[in-house]
Amino acid sequence: MTTLMNPRWNGQFSRFDLVARSGAKTSDCGHSVVRVRDIEIGGDDFVVIAGPCAVESEDQLLRTAEAVAKAGARLLRGGAYKPRSSPYSFQGLGVEGLKILSKARDETSLGIVTEVMSEEDVGVIAEYADIMQVGTRSMENYALLQALGSCGRPVLLKRGMTATLEELLCSAQVVATAGNPDIILCERGIRTFETATRNTLDISAVPVLKTVSHLPVIVDPSHAAGVSALVPVLSRAAAVVGADGLLVEVHPHPDLALSDGEQSLTFRQFRDMMDDLDPYLALRQQARQLRPQLVAAGGHD
Ligand code: PEP
Ligand code: MN
Numbered sequence: 577m578t579t580l581m582n583p584r585w586n587g588q589f590s591r592f593d594l595v596a597r598s599g600a601k602t603s604d605c606g607h608s609v610v611r612v613r614d615i616e617i618g619g620d621d622f623v624v625i626a627g628p629c630a631v632e633s634e635d636q637l638l639r640t641a642e643a644v645a646k647a648g649a650r651l652l653r654g655g656a657y658k659p660r661s662s663p664y665s666f667q668g669l670g671v672e673g674l675k676i677l678s679k680a681r682d683e684t685s686l687g688i689v690t691e692v693m694s695e696e697d698v699g700v701i702a703e704y705a706d707i708m709q710v711g712t713r714s715m716e717n718y719a720l721l722q723a724l725g726s727c728g729r730p731v732l733l734k735r736g737m738t739a740t741l742e743e744l745l746c747s748a749q750v751v752a753t754a755g756n757p758d759i760i761l762c763e764r765g766i767r768t769f770e771t772a773t774r775n776t777l778d779i780s781a782v783p784v785l786k787t788v789s790h791l792p793v794i795v796d797p798s799h800a801a802g803v804s805a806l807v808p809v810l811s812r813a814a815a816v817v818g819a820d821g822l823l824v825e826v827h828p829h830p831d832l833a834l835s836d837g838e839q840s841l842t843f844r845q846f847r848d849m850m851d852d853l854d855p856y857l858a859l860r861q862q863a864r865q866l867r868p869q870l871v872a873a874g875g876h877d
Pocket of ligand 2: 629630799825835836
């Protein structure tokens with residue numbers, strides 16, 4: 577029998593399946609579907625979350641919300657609490673940013689995704705957000721993961737930049753066993769020796785995670801690439817390998833952005849990217865048939 581999966585994963589499925597047993601709603605094929613407003617992540621739709629790295633002003637966010645909604649995004653992203661490598665960089669607008677996000681939701685009916693960095697902020701962010709984003713730097717913040725177990729909102733868990741997939745799944749498990757089965761995994765690039773891109777997009781993470789776990793998996797091509805020119809092609813790759821959606825940075829004036837401008841798409845670039853995705857979405861359906869094959873070949877389910 578050919579084993580397509582790394583044999584080290586053998587016998588570990590039961591641990592990942594604990595997430596399933598903790599009460600997640602699963603679709604016919606055994607995958608969990610996370611429902612937010614009228615949006616299903618992990619089902620048939622390819623769900624695009626788009627918006628600026630950080631909420632900078634009402635004008636910036638509302639204009640972006642309108643543009644990304646028109647281009648087909650279903651959720652709006654934007655950080656109000658920003659984890660910045662330098663203490664001198666823009667740290668986010670805090671509660672004021674959350675209020676702006678909520679206004680954008682009222683005006684566009686997009687769902688809201690925003691980052692939570694500390695367990696102390698979980699309550700206030702959950703009042704405004706539809707999905708709580710855990711950033712790469714927080715994937716191993718276990719106090720935060722625990723607190724998210726009872727936040728009442730789905731969690732978008734980004735892979736730590738030096739974390740293995742097993743470690744990512746263990747962090748998901750912490751949230752699930754703390755009471756919250758609504759988890760979306762996000763591959764956002766990992767640190768390697770390569771310097772041509774900000775991070776290295778581990779594209780194989782998508783079929784592996786879709787095989788060994790039942791959780792929705794999305795790709796963030798913006799933080800992986802670090803440059804906007806690579807974002808459309810990496811988004812196509814994500815679709816072709818069977819991802820459930822994307823998290824993409826978009827800004828009205830990327831060169832004026834207070835954070836991550838180099839990797840942010842303009843409205844036009846985002847619209848073009850969305851328009852060009854169609855043929856790749858057709859291929860995505862084929863990739864999604866892969867899971868049973870991989871599982872059968874590895875002798876597990
Ligand atoms: C972000 O989404 O803007 C962000 C800070 O992402 P990451 O945690 O992946 O760096
Ligand atoms: Mn960013």
